[in-house]
Amino acid sequence: MDEELERDERVFLLGEEVAQYDGAYKISRGLWKKYGDKRIIDTPITEMGFAGIAVGAAMAGLRPICEFMTFNFSMQAIDQVINSAAKTYYMSAGFQSVPIVFRGPNGASAGVAAQHSQCFAAWYGHCPGLKVVSPWSAEDAKGLLKSAIRDDNPVVFLENELMYGVAFDMSEESQSKDFLIPFGKAKIERPGNHITVVSHSRMVTLCLDAAAVLAKEGIECEVINMRTIRPLDTETIETSIMKTNHLITVEGGWPQFGVGAEVLARIMEGPAFNFLDAPAVRVTGVDIPMPYAKILEDNSIPQIKDIIFSIKKTLNV
Amino acid sequence: MGSDSHFRLSADLPPLTSKRRHAPAFHTGAQTVSEGSRVVVSARSFADFTPQASFDIKRCDLHRLDEGPSVQTVLTREDGLRYYRTMQTMRRMELKADQLYKQKIIRGFCHLYDGQEACAVGIEAGINPMDHVITAYRAHGYTYTRGVPVKEIMAELTGRRGGVAKGKGGSMHMYAKNFYGGNGIVGAQVPLGAGVALACQYQGKNEVCVTLYGDGAANQGQIFESFNMAALWKLPCIFICENNKYGMGTSVERASASTDYYKRGDYIPGLRVDGMDVLGVREATRFAADFCRSGKGPILMELQTYRYHGHSMSDPGVSYRTREEIQEVRSKNDPISMLKDRMISSNMARVEEIKDIDAEIRKEIEEAAQFATSDPEPPLEDLCNHIFYNDAPLEVRGTNPWTKLKSMS
Numbered sequence A: 001m002d003e004e005l006e007r008d009e010r011v012f013l014l015g016e017e018v019a020q021y022d023g024a025y026k027i028s029r030g031l032w033k034k035y036g037d038k039r040i041i042d043t044p045i046t047e048m049g050f051a052g053i054a055v056g057a058a059m060a061g062l063r064p065i066c067e068f069m070t071f072n073f074s075m076q077a078i079d080q081v082i083n084s085a086a087k088t089y090y091m092s093a094g095f096q097s098v099p100i101v102f103r104g105p106n107g108a109s110a111g112v113a114a115q116h117s118q119c120f121a122a123w124y125g126h127c128p129g130l131k132v133v134s135p136w137s138a139e140d141a142k143g144l145l146k147s148a149i150r151d152d153n154p155v156v157f158l159e160n161e162l163m164y165g166v167a168f169d170m171s172e173e174s175q176s177k178d179f180l181i182p183f184g185k186a187k188i189e190r191p192g193n194h195i196t197v198v199s200h201s202r203m204v205t206l207c208l209d210a211a212a213v214l215a216k217e218g219i220e221c222e223v224i225n226m227r228t229i230r231p232l233d234t235e236t237i238e239t240s241i242m243k244t245n246h247l248i249t250v251e252g253g254w255p256q257f258g259v260g261a262e263v264l265a266r267i268m269e270g271p272a273f274n275f276l277d278a279p280a281v282r283v284t285g286v287d288i289p290m291p292y293a294k295i296l297e298d299n300s301i302p303q304i305k306d307i308i309f310s311i312k313k314t315l316n317v
Numbered sequence B: 001m002g003s004d005s006h007f008r009l010s011a012d013l014p015p016l017t018s019k020r021r022h023a024p025a026f027h028t029g030a031q032t033v034s035e036g037s038r039v040v041v042s043a044r045s046f047a048d049f050t051p052q053a054s055f056d057i058k059r060c061d062l063h064r065l066d067e068g069p070s071v072q073t074v075l076t077r078e079d080g081l082r083y084y085r086t087m088q089t090m091r092r093m094e095l096k097a098d099q100l101y102k103q104k105i106i107r108g109f110c111h112l113y114d115g116q117e118a119c120a121v122g123i124e125a126g127i128n129p130m131d132h133v134i135t136a137y138r139a140h141g142y143t144y145t146r147g148v149p150v151k152e153i154m155a156e157l158t159g160r161r162g163g164v165a166k167g168k169g170g171s172m173h174m175y176a177k178n179f180y181g182g183n184g185i186v187g188a189q190v191p192l193g194a195g196v197a198l199a200c201q202y203q204g205k206n207e208v209c210v211t212l213y214g215d216g217a218a219n220q221g222q223i224f225e226s227f228n229m230a231a232l233w234k235l236p237c238i239f240i241c242e243n244n245k246y247g248m249g250t251s252v253e254r255a256s257a258s259t260d261y262y263k264r265g266d267y268i269p270g271l272r273v274d275g276m277d278v279l280g281v282r283e284a285t286r287f288a289a290d291f292c293r294s295g296k297g298p299i300l301m302e303l304q305t306y307r308y309h310g311h312s313m314s315d316p317g318v319s320y321r322t323r324e325e326i327q328e329v330r331s332k333n334d335p336i337s338m339l340k341d342r343m344i345s346s347n348m349a350r351v352e353e354i355k356d357i358d359a360e361i362r363k364e365i366e367e368a369a370q371f372a373t374s375d376p377e378p379p380l381e382d383l384c385n386h387i388f389y390n391d392a393p394l395e396v397r398g399t400n401p402w403t404k405l406k407s408m409s
Helices: A002-007 A031-035 A047-059 A071-086 A121-125 A138-150 A203-215 A234-244 A259-269 A271-275 A294-298 A304-315 B025-045 B077-102 B117-126 B140-145 B150-157 B189-203 B221-233 B278-293 B323-333 B335-345 B351-374
Strands: A011-015 A040-042 A063-067 A101-105 A131-133 A155-159 A187-190 A195-199 A221-225 A228-230 A247-250 A281-283 B052-056 B061-063 B072-076 B132-134 B209-214 B237-243 B270-274 B299-304 B394-397 B404-407
Touching: A002 A011, A002 A031, A002 A138, A011 A047, A031 A040, A047 A063, A047 A071, A047 B189, A047 B221, A071 A101, A071 B189, A101 A138, A121 A131, A121 A155, A121 A228, A121 A259, A131 A138, A138 A155, A187 A203, A195 A203, A195 A234, A195 A304, A203 A221, A203 A247, A203 A304, A221 A234, A234 A247, A234 A259, A234 A271, A247 A259, A247 A304, A259 A271, A259 A281, A281 A304, B072 B077, B072 B278, B077 B117, B077 B140, B077 B150, B077 B335, B077 B351, B117 B140, B117 B237, B117 B278, B117 B335, B132 B189, B140 B150, B150 B351, B189 B209, B189 B221, B189 B237, B221 B237, B237 B278, B270 B278, B278 B299, B278 B335, B335 B351
Parallel strands: A011 A040, A011 A063, A063 A101, A101 A155, A131 A155, A195 A221, A195 A247, A247 A281, B132 B209, B209 B237, B237 B299, B270 B299
Antiparallel strands: A131 A228, A187 A221, B052 B072, B061 B270, B394 B404
8 A cells, every 4th residue: 555655646545543543453554654644544433424435536536545444344335335436437438437445354353243254255246346356365465455556446355354464475576566466367376186176365275274184185176366256257267177177165255145156156157067077065154143252253164174074075085 | 708618508608607706816817808808798789788787685594604695796697698598498408308208208217406496507606617516316407507418418318329428327327527426325425525525625726516415315324424524624515405395205394303404514614595596596605615715624505495396207296295385486486587587677688588598498408309319229239338447348247148248448
């Protein structure tokens, strides 16, 4: 964000505690000190209002980054995201564009209970007019966020609180101030021949962990990091299935009408279906509001053993 | 003669905005020229007309303001004719839309503005072309005053390719330069307007944003959220409540614990204006714009107005109010009649002249309606276009997996 604020003076950040508090999760640390009140704006706790203000500012020539402290609170503002931001370019037949980024942590955290743990990837991924992005690694976060800020359209950028503290090696290339990752292109994080494992955000870590365990048993998983929810990179998944003949998806969100459901539907409808040796399945969060007690919470989202179990069932081993 | 002509009604008409009374320094030069030339034209062509006259306007109720707009204003013949022409055009346009709707040539939602013309015209007269306006769904009038030709408005209502949004928006989604619609979700346009004002402040161009909403929307939480941020950050936003007494079928008394909408901004200064008097609206808007431009922060205006039609074309408009009430407003408070009477009684216009203008307008509306009914619908190739701006072409799923459609920016 610092690089993009420096690069383009129309870019600014607004949200709760983003300025003087340095960000609820410290993502905007140091920015207010460097850029001041004009460009880093603390808002009152009024999501519908400040999201609408951000959209209006985008319509009038600025490039706002609107932070939701978590995407759970975006529900208060969702009308502005969908009806004011996403649909406007279409309704105006190309007259009015809305270059805005809505970002913040999404999905389950740790011990924050039902109202603070929902995954919104499927909700936003449903809507035309939005680009919906879900980074996993540090490179993802950097490259995709920069692309989001430079994009002239509304982008929903789904971060993950539990990933904020995870360190990753960064390639030489990714150190550049112009390092951009294009939307709509998934990344194969781990190649393999036996099964395609498609995931996004924090669950990618669990998939890789599961793959490491399975590799010891001679099962080689191809782990695909979706990176973008909308537009969804079906092609990379199809190409992988044509090689592995098996598919599972892994997500933290609920199963019904979720990200995995969409991936499976697309595979059914496309050329890769004929390459499947077994039905494709989804590994998802349990279909319940998130409980608080640790033992319950741990069993509400996919664990490594659940992924391993589903892979073995699919492979019939 | 005159400065930038943003107003596209007729190519040879001078700009709608009359900048004469409140003269920010940067306008002085242009004003002197136009002032002089206006008087000269008047004297040359119609030697026996009064070039301008002074009118009393109702004093505004004030909230947290020591002084309000002036209670007297000067109207020139030129401005008067222009306001008349604009209001009458809007009136006839809306009545024509009524007709087309009943013939099922316009479908879906159609929220008509007849009766409220003085608001849109007075506001436009009180601001500059480079200022910004956003409103809700009763937007045809503002679309016109912000520069979109009648035929493009009507063709949008009939869903044709010649419509201002190429037929893809419809009645509630028309846009123009510095006009952000046309918004279908009640109240949502208010934070948007405050955001436009934020952009004005951020970009330092001394522009203001006029953010309109109705009495029905006035209770929306997001409006109060916008008031709070606009006041905190001193955004140059003129919040305007067009109070036409009914939110759909619910009268203001049944919807609002407080119907003093001009006070609902609490810490934001407010004024209540007779929205049927175009000159009163103009003065109040100038006052409000000056207030905002001077960096004092937002201000709130309540315009007391009235709509002759029901809420939309599916509402006959007489189940929650009496025909007598409607008739009373029409006969005693019609904004167009009031202006016409003022012009004629002060010898700034003649009855025949007004009749000629009416005839011209009737013809213009007929031609626009002709265009709107004969222009073809948008091509199917346009179905998926305009999803994203400045993007590579995109593939869009059709209704079935074998149908892949193309989307261009």
